[in-house]
Every structure is written in structure tokens, then in C-alpha cells.
Amino acid sequence: MMAWQGIEGHDAIAAEFARAHARGRVAGTYLFIGPPGVGKGMFARRLAKALTCAAPRAGLVACESCASCVQAEAGSHPDIDVVQKPEDKATIPIDLLIGDADHRMREGLCWRLLLKPAVGGRKVAVILDADQLAEEAANCLLKTLEEPPPEAVIILVGTALERQLPTIRSRCQIVRFRPLAADEIVRVLRGEPAARQLDGERLAACAASAGGSLDRARQLLDDELMAFRAALFRILGTRPLRGVDLAREVLAVVDAAGKEAPPRRARLRTVLDSALDFFRAAIRQDATGQQPAEAALTAAVASWHGDGERAATCLAHTLDALDGIERNAYLPILVDAWTALLEEPRLAQSS
């Protein structure tokens, strides 16, 4: 079966939208929730294209040939607005929503939504990185979310419901995206140039270690990162843990990405995600005696036997470090702090 508009794993959600569309009951505001790297942003963009298409096919599939589809594909559709957190910012700037200080409510996404559709009958706004919507920016959005213009659809894309402000949450229809299955990840990777020369076994290993995330799977296509996953498990499984050694190894992997910030952050994210896999496996084994399925984890996790509580604290520190990447923290300091906390895990002071 073909996946909906080439997006693996979310056909059931697409079918819901198609039903709502057929009945003329598409809502004004949606909040997409789900782990990173499963295709929520891509789904939102393709949905925007289908919703603005002049003649969508059955199942709410864009025709790909009308003027609206052509503009949507080129990223120049006047009625499709996509906003995301700039790479060098910690949050979504308020200017993107309501214009800068000199153009308040004369520019920005909220203002553009008030304009009549230029091409078809509908306007779609997509706000990626909704987790990084600070309170001031969220407040600007509230009125728009409360009373969206009749022909507008606003889609916010975030990772966890708890990360959204209650005022935003309560005004949106929630759509939950699940992690992708390993075979779905393999199907996507097979169509990508970076994976073409890899054999089936290597692809399957990538997919199995990716925790349902396409982004992670793509990172793990890199032999160095895949090898470091096993090395990391060995370091984490060696007790006592030496924070300084771990920091040096992790920074070497990050530095190998070069000087550009985005690939450096992506690499560190992959390393921290692997550490999360380790601590989750350690917690599970301590609580249930269940051994991890991944061979590289089995021996390493065994040394944490009886230490589930410590693993839980380390897990929390690792989640904090991942947050630090999103907040644009300086990576060498972030890695030093994280590894020091793993060496001597302590619960964060409540602030």
C-alpha cells in the first residue's frame, strides 16, 4: 500500500483528515504532538498543500498539477505560511508572529492570516518548533487561535503535550503521531541517496537503533556515529564512570562534524539519544529483569544491576542536556556539565 503523499507511518491520521475534509469539518487549529524525527513537520506541509489544492484527489491527496500545488511545491504559495525557530535563537521570535516593533500587526504570521486567500479558498499556517514558543509569543497567538479566520487552518507542531502552554493546548485539536516502526524507517531510507549503497543488514541495524525517528536513523547511517553508539554503551557500562573520559570522547565525535553549528548539534543529539536508550534499558532491567534486545546494550547495562534509581537520575540529566541543545547552549560546556553529572548524579535543585 502506498503511504499517504509519500509519508510513511501516519496513514490513519491522514484518513482522519480526509474524512473531516470530505464532511467540510476541518478544524481551525491543530496541535501535532509526537517524538522528534517521525515526520510531523513534513506531514503538516503536505497537508497544507492538499488543503489548498484546487482539485484534491480522494483521500485528501494533492493533485500536484494545479497552480496552487505548483506554488506549494516551490515554497512560494502566498496562502501557506511556515514559521520555525531560527537556528541561532532559543525561542520563536515574536516578530515572526506579529511583525517587528515598527510593524506590529502589519506583518507576521498572525497578520497574514487575516488577509483573504490569494489563490484558493483556504489559508494554512504551520508553526514548527511549538515547544520553543515562549509565553510572550504564545500570548500573541492566543487571539488568532481563539478565533481563527473562517478559511484558515493553523497547525502547531510540538513534541510533548506537557511542553505546550495550557492556554495553547486548550485551544487546539490534538493529533498524536507515533514513533515509526523499524520497517517503515527502512522503506524511507531505501529511497534516499545516502542509504543506497548500504546492505539490508546495516539498514536494519540503523532502523532498529533509531527509536522510531527518521532523523536519528539518518544520523546513524554514518559509520562513525553507529560505531560510537557501541563505544558509548561500553563507557556508560564501565563503573565507576569517568566523566572526563566520556566528555573527551563525545566532544571528539561532535568536532568531527566540522565548524557549522547545525551538524554539530545534530551529532550531539544522536549521542544523547543513544545515552537515553542506555539509561532506559538500565531502568527497565532493574525494574523487570528484562534484558535489552540490542546486543551492544546487554553486557553494558548488566553492570548497572540494582542501580535503577541512579539510572533514572542520569536519564533526567540527559534529557536536560538535550533541552540545552534546543536552547542553543555552548556545546563544550554542555557536554562537560552533562558528563560531570553522570559521574556524580544528583537530583536537580528545584528552582
Ligand SMILES: [Zn+2]
Ligand atoms: Zn492541486
